Amino acid sequence: MEDKWAIKLTEEQYRICRQCGTEPPFKNKYWNCKESGIYHCICCDIPLFSSDAKFESGSGWPSFTSPISEDSISSIIDKSFGMTRIEVKCKNCDSHLGHVFDDGPKPNGLRYCINSASLSLTLDE
Ligand SMILES: [Zn+2]
Numbered sequence: 001m002e003d004k005w006a007i008k009l010t011e012e013q014y015r016i017c018r019q020c021g022t023e024p025p026f027k028n029k030y031w032n033c034k035e036s037g038i039y040h041c042i043c044c045d046i047p048l049f050s051s052d053a054k055f056e057s058g059s060g061w062p063s064f065t066s067p068i069s070e071d072s073i074s075s076i077i078d079k080s081f082g083m084t085r086i087e088v089k090c091k092n093c094d095s096h097l098g099h100v101f102d103d104g105p106k107p108n109g110l111r112y113c114i115n116s117a118s119l120s121l122t123l124d125e
Contacts (some may be wrong), residue, residue, distance in 0.1 A: 005017070005018050005043060006018075008043070009042065009043070010117075012117055013042055013117045013118075016096060016115045016117040016118060017042060017043055017095040017096050017097075017115075017117065017118050018043075018095065018096070019096075020080075020087070020096045021096070021115075022115065023061075023115050023116060023117050024060075025059060025060025025061055026060035027060075028060075028061065028062075028115065028116035028117065029116035029117070029119075030062040030116040030119060030121060031059075031060050031061050031062055031116060033051075033054075033062070033121065034051075035051065035121065035123055036051040036052070036123070036124045037050075037051050037121050037122050037123040037124045038050055038051070038068070038121070038122050038124075039051070039062070039114075039119040039120070039121050039122075040119065040120045040121075040122060041090045041092065041093060041095055041097075041118070041119070041120075042095070042117065042118055042119060042120045043090065043093045043095040043118075044090060044092050044093035044095070045120070046072055046090065046092045046093075047068050047072070048067055048068060048072055048073065048090065048097070048119070049062075049064045049067055049068060049112070049114065049119070050064075050068055051121075051124075053065045053066050053067075053068075055104075055105060057104075057111055057113070059111075059113055061098065061113050061114060061115065061116070062113075062114050062115075062116055062119065063104070063111050063112065063113055063114070064111075064112040064114065065104055065105060065108060065110060065111070065112070066108060066110065066112070067088075067112065071091065072090065072091055072092065073088050073089070073090070073091055073097070074088070074089045074090075074091045074094075075087070075088055075089075075100065076088075076089065078099070085099045085101075086099060086100045086101075087099055088100050088112060088114070090118075095118060096115075096118065097112075097114050097115065097118045097119075098112065098113045098114035098115050098118065099112075099113050100112050100113070101113060
């Protein structure tokens with residue numbers, strides 16, 4: 001049962017995090033955010049991404065070169081919509097975050113394309 005999430009989350013957050021939805025590009029909270037801080041999981045609040053790893057990808061979604069820790073993220077092969085993509089989820093609570101692509105900047109070449117609705121930014125002091 002996922003009802004506890006329906007109580008905790010907004011309808012939009014629930015659709016994205018718990019039903020693998022996607023929010024519109026350029027019309028989400030953090031795509032253009034340049035504040036420094038730590039992005040936490042909106043569902044369980046563990047730290048997932050640092051603003052230090054955030055970059056302007058032009059995609060319209062918040063994009064990161066790497067998570068804070070590989071241990072906080074799980075990657076799953078997603079073959080929906082006739083594409084093969086790597087879905088990324090919060091390892092702690094299984095919340096859908098977004099996808100990871102291999103067209104990111106050097107040196108690691110990864111682009112974590114994450115829904116703003118899956119994240120909650122805590123600003124640095
Ligand atoms: Zn989580």
